[in-house]
Amino acid sequence: MAETKHQRTEPQYELLYHPSIPGRGEFVRLMFEAAGVSYADVANDNPPDDSGPNGYGLVQAISSPDSTGDDDGNPPAFAPPALRIRGAGKDGKALVIHQTPNLLLYLGGPLKLAGSDEPEKYYVNQLALTALDLNNETHDTHHPVAVAKYYEDQKDEALKKATDFRENRLPKFLSYFERVLKHNQASGKGKYLVGESLTYADLTLWQVIDGLKFAFPNEMRHRSSESPLLFDHFYPSLKNEAWMKKYLNSKRRKPYSMGVFRHYPELDRQ
Amino acid sequence: MAETKHQRTEPQYELLYHPSIPGRGEFVRLMFEAAGVSYADVANDNPPDDSGPNGYGLVQAISSPDSTGDDDGNPPAFAPPALRIRGAGKDGKALVIHQTPNLLLYLGGPLKLAGSDEPEKYYVNQLALTALDLNNETHDTHHPVAVAKYYEDQKDEALKKATDFRENRLPKFLSYFERVLKHNQASGKGKYLVGESLTYADLTLWQVIDGLKFAFPNEMRHRSSESPLLFDHFYPSLKNEAWMKKYLNSKRRKPYSMGVFRHYPELDRQ
Known part of the structure; x- marks a missing residue:
């Protein structure tokens, strides 16, 4: 069927991000994967040696230092990741938006990952923003x-910064998320930060914790007993969801390398 | 009238932030000031030597390192600023939310500072997020x-960081916002980043530019000719709005001191 083929080859959502790394694009990918919604990962799907257009060229164009916007009337993006949504812009054109928290906010509604009511929508958003601060x-x-x-x-x-991060900042963030899980324990059972089901706050925090375990394995092992809900319930239960296991074993999940999360042993706890 | 008195002494919106500095609370204050909506500035309105409760104590309580939430069912806050909105939480209780971008997003709708349609809502949000990144x-x-x-x-x-900031990061941000103003010039006339009227993206960027002029006066003077829409149209036109002039001359506007924006001459262009 032509319609099915069209939908398969041109999904409604296109992620515009650097190829080969999880990076900030990963927070967006996890939302699509959790919701089971198909998406194009433009740079990864269209490598430069492929017969089609160079996907990363398209990504770079939207945040070019000369851009004053695209042909669909969208303003320029500061940096990847960006998201193109067919038909969602002005006059039925494509909408192109950027800023990681903005993409998560946008997708939260249609992918049903933004909580069950208005207060939860803002709780979810603030927790995702806080997890992204930890990422930064x-x-x-x-x-x-x-x-x-x-x-x-x-x-x-970096040695000074990492020391302060491990001794002061990281425990402050971990303690905070542990207390949020505790606050929501009656509803979330230690599995969810807000309410009774999965939200993009959970996905965002999970990805940051996963990256930190790669980057600072000693420190994270040392800290795990201080935040039992986070390390013994939240993190493993999400990791063991069927969709997550399938995703983590797929080629769509990129390995950590030279992105946000890097393992430099000298920066970790000695 | 009792009702009027009640409204005056207990506004619907309460800003919970550190006293005496503009800081990240300023982005929230500017929204209320622009919209002409009354708000309580809890720490500044209730100094410790006053007869009432210590306002800053209330601010500190919501982000206490032991908190697992408040009596109205709100989760703990990571750090100020936070916003308490009477009657907006679950079961008509108070809603307490945190994270600066989350507060701006929440207020954008009721204060009519979030653009005129759905695409603009996300354009506004991404620009405010980018201006807040520059703030950070x-x-x-x-x-x-x-x-x-x-x-x-x-x-x-700091000397190394400030050099990189002045030489690489600051011009990248300024060029970006200049290009956004250019993209929107037909509608915004160089005065507004999105559409034909004021949004919280404008207010957020204005505050960051204002702070940068205080912190890095030489660098900003040097850069001004590179971004004429930003420096010659956007910044002064908003500064000359009647409500802004009134606000800047009021005691509600706090001077820059030891917050985000600090003037250390050695960090500025020599």
Whole structure:
């Protein structure tokens, strides 16, 4: 059927992000995977050696330092990830939006991952924002001075930053999420941060915890007993969901490498 | 009239934030001021030497490191600012939410500062998020290693961070917002980032530019010719709005001091 083929080859949602790394695109991917909704991962789906257009070229175009917007009337994006949604823009054109928390907010409604009422919608949003702050602070442990320079050129500062992160910032965040799980324990059973079912707050936090376990394995092992709901209930129960296991074993899940989450043993607890 | 008095002494919206500094609370204050909607600024309105309760004590309680939530069923907050909205929570109780972008998002609808349709709602949100990223990067220029330590204890790193900020990050952000203004020039006339009227994206960006002019006066003067819409149209036109002039001259507007925006001459362009 032509309609089915069209839907399969041109999904409604297209993720525009760097190829080969989980990065900030991963928070968006997890929402689609959890909801079982198909999406195009433009750069990963269209490598430069393929016969079609270079997917990463399309990603770079939307945040080009010269762009004043696209042909559909969308303003320029500051940086990937961005999301293109067919038919959702002005006059039925494509809508292109950016900023990770904005993408999660946008998708939360249609993918039914934003809680069950208005208060929960804002609880979910604030928790995702807080998990993304932790994500950003993790990034800064290896790039405390200049995002565009090499880690090796700011290693002394990174050692200081990572020490402060492990000793002060990380435990503050972990304690916070543990207390949110405790607050919601009657409804969420330690599995969900808000209400009785999965939201994008859970997915976002899960991804950050997973990345931290890769980047700071010693520190995270040491901290696990301080936050039992988080480490013994929340993290493993989401990891063992059928859709998650399938996704983690797929080629769509990219390995951690030189993105936000990097394993530099010298930055971890010794 | 009792009802009027009740409304005056107990506004629907209460901002919970540190006293005496603009900080991240300022983005919320500007929304209320622009909309002409009354709000309580709990810590500033109730100083510790006053006869009533210590307002800052109430602020600290909601993000206490032991809190698992409040008596109205709200989860704990990670950090101020937070917003309490009477009657907006579950079962007509108070809703308490946190995370600056979440507060702006929440208020955008009722204060009519979130654009005129669904696409604009997400454009506004992504621009406010990007301006808040610039706010955070500004903060990190004087605290690149440890947020809880003194500037003087991380001054060498701050000099490096501020140099990268001035040379690479700041111009990237300024160029971006200039291009957004250009994209929207037919509708916004260089005065508004999205559509034909004021949104919280404008207010958020304005506050960050204003703070940067205080913190990095030389650098901002040097950069102003590169972004003429931003510096010659957007910034002054909003500063000259009647409500803004009134607000900036009021005691509700706090001076910059030891918050996000600090003027350390050694970090500025020499």
